[in-house]
Amino acid sequence: MEEVKSKVDSFIRKVVDEKGRPETLYKAARHIIEAGGKRLRPYLVCKTCGLVGGVEEQAVPAAATVELLHTFTLIHDDIMDQDTVRRGVETVHKKWNLPTAIIAGDLLFAKVFEVLGMVGLSDLYSCEVKLSILQLLTEAAILICEGQA
Structure with missing residues (x-):
């Protein structure tokens, strides 16, 4: 599981690059991702790919999209629930502000x-x-929104 986590995290770091501008926006977007997490969803994507005859390594981009979608929902969920801590760190809206989150x-x-x-x-x-x-x-995105409503 750690190998998949490492590959997905590396891929996400490239996509949500530290050089992204505006800098504050990209820092805020990476905040919860960098706080950790098990990456169970990406792991399941990669392993499922392997189980059906695919190459797990080639599933990393698809696995990363699942993690990006999940993290997007966590940031918005924290706003809606007025949570202040996620994965042991301040939530994005608490650390920065509501519009940035x-x-x-x-x-x-x-x-x-x-x-x-x-x-x-x-x-x-x-x-x-x-x-x-x-x-x-x-x-999945539609179901998440409907479930949160």
């Missing part, structure tokens, strides 16, 4: 689709698989 979550949501675009340009997956990934993540 909202836009940091939104940035992570947009990064999901940026990564999906990268996957879309890759020859590693068939068009059918690419479309399935997009549909699954879109459905």
Whole structure:
């Protein structure tokens, strides 16, 4: 599990780059990710890929999108629930402010689709698989919103 976590974290660091501007926005977006977490969801994505005959390493971008989506929802959930601590650190809205937290979550949501675009340009997956990934993540995002309402 640690190997998948390391690969996914490395991939996410490249996507939510420290050189991203505005700097405060990118720091806020990385805050909860850098606080840790088990990365169970990405692990399940990679292992499932391997179980169905795929190459686990090639599933890292898809696994990262799941973690980005999850972290986006955590940031927004902390706002809605007025939580002050997540993974042992201050929540994004507590450490920065409410507008920064909202836009940091939104940035992570947009990064999901940026990564999906990268996957879309890759020859590693068939068009059918690419479309399935997009549909699954879109459905997951909708269900998360409906569940939070």
